[in-house]
Amino acid sequence: MAEIGSFALLLALALSVYSFLAGIVALAFQNRPSSQLAGGTAGGRIASREESSVITTLRQGSERIGETARRAGIATFAAVLLASFVLVICAFRDDFSIAYILHHSNRDLPGPYKFAVLWSGQEGSLLFWSLLLSAYGFVLRLRYKADPRLFAYASVVLSGVQIFFLLLLNFAAHPFAIVQGTIPADGNGLNPLLQYPEMVIHPPMLYLGYVGFTIPFAFALGALIMKYPGEKWIHITRRWTMVTWAFLTCGVFLGAHWAYSVLGWGGYWGWDPVENASLMPWLTGTAFLHSVMMQEKRGMLKMWNMWLVFATFWLAILGTFLTRSGIISSVHAFAQSSIGDWFAWFLVITLVVFVFFFFKNKSHLRSEHKLESLVSRESSFLFNNLLFVLLCFTVLWGTWFPKISELVQGNKVTVGAPFYNRVAIPVALLLLILTAVGPLLAWRKTSLESLKRNFMWPAIGAIAIAIFLMITPQSWGSAFGLKPWKDISYLYSLMAIALSVLVTLTVASEFYRGGRVISKHTGQGMFASMVQLIHRNTRRYGGYIVHFGVVVVIIGFAGAAFNLDKEQEMGYGDKMTIGPYTLICRSYTDDDAPNYASEWAVLDVYKGGKQIDTMTPVRRFYKASRQTSTMPDIRSTLNEDLYIVFEGLNQDNGHPILKAHLNALVMWIWMGVWIMLIGTVLALIPNAPAPVRVPAPARLEPAHAGRAVTGD
Amino acid sequence: MSGPWCRVLEPHPRPETQELRPDVMKNPNSKKMPGQRIRRSAHILLLCAAIFALLGASDPATRFNEIGHQMMCICGCNQILLECNHVGCPASDGMRNELMASVTRGDSDSLVEQGFVQKYGPTVLAAPTTRGFDRAAYIIPFVALILGFGLIVLVIRTWKNRPVPAIADGLHPVRGIELEQFRDQARKDTDL
Numbered sequence: 001m002a003e004i005g006s007f008a009l010l011l012a013l014a015l016s017v018y019s020f021l022a023g024i025v026a027l028a029f030q031n032r033p034s035s036q037l038a039g040g041t042a043g044g045r046i047a048s049r050e051e052s053s054v055i056t057t058l059r060q061g062s063e064r065i066g067e068t069a070r071r072a073g074i075a076t077f078a079a080v081l082l083a084s085f086v087l088v089i090c091a092f093r094d095d096f097s098i099a100y101i102l103h104h105s106n107r108d109l110p111g112p113y114k115f116a117v118l119w120s121g122q123e124g125s126l127l128f129w130s131l132l133l134s135a136y137g138f139v140l141r142l143r144y145k146a147d148p149r150l151f152a153y154a155s156v157v158l159s160g161v162q163i164f165f166l167l168l169l170n171f172a173a174h175p176f177a178i179v180q181g182t183i184p185a186d187g188n189g190l191n192p193l194l195q196y197p198e199m200v201i202h203p204p205m206l207y208l209g210y211v212g213f214t215i216p217f218a219f220a221l222g223a224l225i226m227k228y229p230g231e232k233w234i235h236i237t238r239r240w241t242m243v244t245w246a247f248l249t250c251g252v253f254l255g256a257h258w259a260y261s262v263l264g265w266g267g268y269w270g271w272d273p274v275e276n277a278s279l280m281p282w283l284t285g286t287a288f289l290h291s292v293m294m295q296e297k298r299g300m301l302k303m304w305n306m307w308l309v310f311a312t313f314w315l316a317i318l319g320t321f322l323t324r325s326g327i328i329s330s331v332h333a334f335a336q337s338s339i340g341d342w343f344a345w346f347l348v349i350t351l352v353v354f355v356f357f358f359f360k361n362k363s364h365l366r367s368e369h370k371l372e373s374l375v376s377r378e379s380s381f382l383f384n385n386l387l388f389v390l391l392c393f394t395v396l397w398g399t400w401f402p403k404i405s406e407l408v409q410g411n412k413v414t415v416g417a418p419f420y421n422r423v424a425i426p427v428a429l430l431l432l433i434l435t436a437v438g439p440l441l442a443w444r445k446t447s448l449e450s451l452k453r454n455f456m457w458p459a460i461g462a463i464a465i466a467i468f469l470m471i472t473p474q475s476w477g478s479a480f481g482l483k484p485w486k487d488i489s490y491l492y493s494l495m496a497i498a499l500s501v502l503v504t505l506t507v508a509s510e511f512y513r514g515g516r517v518i519s520k521h522t523g524q525g526m527f528a529s530m531v532q533l534i535h536r537n538t539r540r541y542g543g544y545i546v547h548f549g550v551v552v553v554i555i556g557f558a559g560a561a562f563n564l565d566k567e568q569e570m571g572y573g574d575k576m577t578i579g580p581y582t583l584i585c586r587s588y589t590d591d592d593a594p595n596y597a598s599e600w601a602v603l604d605v606y607k608g609g610k611q612i613d614t615m616t617p618v619r620r621f622y623k624a625s626r627q628t629s630t631m632p633d634i635r636s637t638l639n640e641d642l643y644i645v646f647e648g649l650n651q652d653n654g655h656p657i658l659k660a661h662l663n664a665l666v667m668w669i670w671m672g673v674w675i676m677l678i679g680t681v682l683a684l685i686p687n688a689p690a691p692v693r694v695p696a697p698a699r700l701e702p703a704h705a706g707r708a709v710t711g712d
Numbered sequence: 713m714s715g716p717w718c719r720v721l722e723p724h725p726r727p728e729t730q731e732l733r734p735d736v737m738k739n740p741n742s743k744k745m746p747g748q749r750i751r752r753s754a755h756i757l758l759l760c761a762a763i764f765a766l767l768g769a770s771d772p773a774t775r776f777n778e779i780g781h782q783m784m785c786i787c788g789c790n791q792i793l794l795e796c797n798h799v800g801c802p803a804s805d806g807m808r809n810e811l812m813a814s815v816t817r818g819d820s821d822s823l824v825e826q827g828f829v830q831k832y833g834p835t836v837l838a839a840p841t842t843r844g845f846d847r848a849a850y851i852i853p854f855v856a857l858i859l860g861f862g863l864i865v866l867v868i869r870t871w872k873n874r875p876v877p878a879i880a881d882g883l884h885p886v887r888g889i890e891l892e893q894f895r896d897q898a899r900k901d902t903d904l
Contacts, residue, residue: 265795272790371871379868386860394853401840401849409845411834414784417792419839423853630797647797659797 005086005176012079013166019072020159026066077138091117099177106189106624108594119203123175130165132211153222189624202254209248210316215240217313227364246680253673264630264645266661277319284312287388302365373445380438387431432499458505466498478562478664489561496558500551535688542683552672559665567659579662582606596620601656617646641666
């Protein structure tokens with residue numbers, strides 16, 4: 001089997017190289033003026049019949065070469081798919097002669113995790129990356145008829161990126177490397193932290209996001225090289241970017257949910273370099289999705305958009321470089337190796353190529369910018385982009401600062417959550433203000449009067465909610481009785497919640513205003529009018545739904561200020577009280593399964609003197625890898641999560657040591673993500689055709705009558 | 713509590729302008745000088761800020777919690793000290809006990825931090841300090857923010873001041889109220 005996989009990878013590399021070179025040759029011939037194609041003899045005079053024939057033949061030849069390049073790109077997908085399929089088959093067949101399978105699987109590993117072995121280690125995840133890239137390329141090359149030339153350029157860029165990953169797979173991180181010497185009877189097993197249902201879907205989503213940003217980059221670079229006329233490329237790119245952005249959003253938050261559900265420290269985001277690496281392209285991608293509207297509607301920010309697309313792609317690769325090189329210490333150290341050098345060179349090469357073509361052809365991107373007012377949607381997008389890019393820069397700065405500090409002052413420092421809370425939260429709050437104001441601003445110019453009119457009620461609502469949260473008693477729940485003067489985190493939380501309410505009300509008022517107009521014209525009910533409203537401009541109203549999802553997520557983040565935790569050793573019948581909950585240890589025991597041994601506690605949960613649940617936090621010992629992992633038990637409500645971790649046993653008396661966390665509003669984060677995804681899907685649906693207006697006879701008659709009177 | 717907040721709470725000498733303006737002193741409702749109002753507002757703001765900060769000065773348990781969340785466990789788990797959840801962790805229990813002892817002794821925050829840095833190295837702090845080169849960690853993002861804002865304002869002003877492109881003869885650009893009416897009409901017709 002390993003031979004088939006290795007052969008498939010070599011074949012994929014050969015096909016990619018062919019697709020790249022043949023694509024360049026074809027485009028070079030297609031781009032040459034007729035005079036050059038005819039050997040320079042035609043210079044200035046009308047070409048003879050023979051020369052015309054030569055030109056036609058060469059052009060047809062180059063088209064045929066281009067077609068073979070496209071097909072080679074499609075065939076690359078088949079070859080990489082075969083290699084991936086072989087690796088998965090090997091995992092299911094427990095073929096421990098392959099080093100990758102030996103190190104990342106074992107006989108008793110459940111089926112879904114054997115499938116997930118494909119992306120659980122260095123070599124497999126690179127193969128998976130390559131597979132997704134070739135799959136995206138496959139779709140792109142099938143849809144080439146939308147604009148054959150632009151797609152041909154994008155295809156060449158994609159092939160270039162594909163070659164890099166296939167070179168890595170063939171020469172630096174081979175997934176089919178054979179074990180030397182005696183083949184062990186069983187494998188080392190999968191990292192216990194990865195043995196969790198979400199790990200079967202989190203990496204594919206994240207990789208779909210990372211890899212997907214290659215497509216907008218390929219189109220952008222292609223458009224830049226060919227000096228693409230018009231904005232069609234940006235329309236094509238925007239849809240790809242939205243799909244990719246949705247995948248990355250999903251991947252980032254699945255990762256957060258996995259960290260929350262598995263790592264057992266009660267949090268979902270630790271500002272680890274690898275987490276930051278996934279956040280950075282998300283931030284620039286989000287900035288691009290906003291600024292692209294400026295280019296579509298007003299033909300502005302062409303250069304800026306080009307850089308944003310490139311930065312997003314580059315940061316996605318940089319993230320992989322951080323994960324793999326070990327240059328920055330991270331808890332995600334399972335995939336460190338020397339391939340960091342390969343990534344560093346690839347980053348340099350892509351930067352050089354992009355900068356070269358940017359400066360060569362930047363005159364093509366010039367546009368005549370004209371703003372009528374500071375109070376306009378254009379301005380809000382500029383500030384929005386500044387804040388997104390600044391947030392990205394802050395994350396990048398914080399991620400690299402330990403290294404910079406080491407270079408400058410000779411010692412490393414830690415840059416953890418307190419740094420990001422201090423620096424990133426104020427910027428995020430500014431962004432939230434813009435999210436509230438932005439939709440109320442019209443293109444070109446908004447009168448202050450109309451802004452005041454549309455903004456006043458949402459602002460009053462937000463202030464009222466803030467006051468309400470401050471004056472209500474704390475016993476009502478985690479987010480009530482907020483005294484911002486007690487702690488800066490309370491102040492931030494209160495501001496975040498109030499601004500979230502502001503955004504929600506502005507979004508709701510936009511829906512209401514639009515719905516009311518449709519309802520007035522069509523006589524439909526408000527709900528049906530709003531559905532029609534969304535369908536008429538899916539992008540705009542889908543976008544508003546995404547904004548609403550974001551504020552729901554922000555409210556969830558704001559809850560972190562009210563978290564509580566408590567650690568206690570609990571024997572039979574022992575009690576622990578945390579917030580409104582009382583936990584009583586009913587039992588503790590252990591169990592044995594083929595893949596792992598486990599210890600767990602049984603806790604009755606009481607609230608207000610009434611039993612409401614029984615919880616069973618578990619700690620597992622994985623036999624193959626000889627590592628332990630916690631499986632916290634989480635009881636989620638809208639108000640808070642009761643999160644219990646089985647930390648271990650007291651070696652003296654055998655009592656379990658449990659840690660209980662009361663995490664406020666966490667469920668809002670996951671709900672917000674769903675709303676964001678629904679909004680994105682809605683924004684991808686094509687708009688309903690504009691209604692055809694037929695003048696009603698009743699309205700025409702008076703008009704005719706009027707004309708008759710006035711003699712018109 | 714030491715630091716700039718103490719200076720704020722010191723009584724301020726009566727401003728000389730009030731001596732020179734008996735009418736202002738006699739009638740509190742009379743119109744005040746703008747400079748005086750700004751100064752008074754600034755004093756009130758500073759006082760509020762001082763009260764805000766002093767309210768944060770709290771009991772040992774709160775201080776333990778606050779400082780404990782500013783430090784890292786050094787066992788390699790990369791977790792905040794008070795969030796390290798390893799039973800039998802070789803580091804966190806001892807570190808927590810040390811922290812509790814320091815807080816109970818009444819050591820200032822900076823003294824506790826210095827003690828930990830001397831013992832465990834600078835990576836024990838969960839965030840860069842606000843001294844020396846570490847300050848750059850905090851300054852640079854805000855400098856970038858200010859520069860970015862300045863740049864955008866400059867860009868907007870430049871774009872705004874660009875001349876309106878010339879239009880063909882015989883056509884007159886619509887301006888003022890008429891333009892606003894057209895705008896409103898267009899928004900009503902298309903803003904769905």
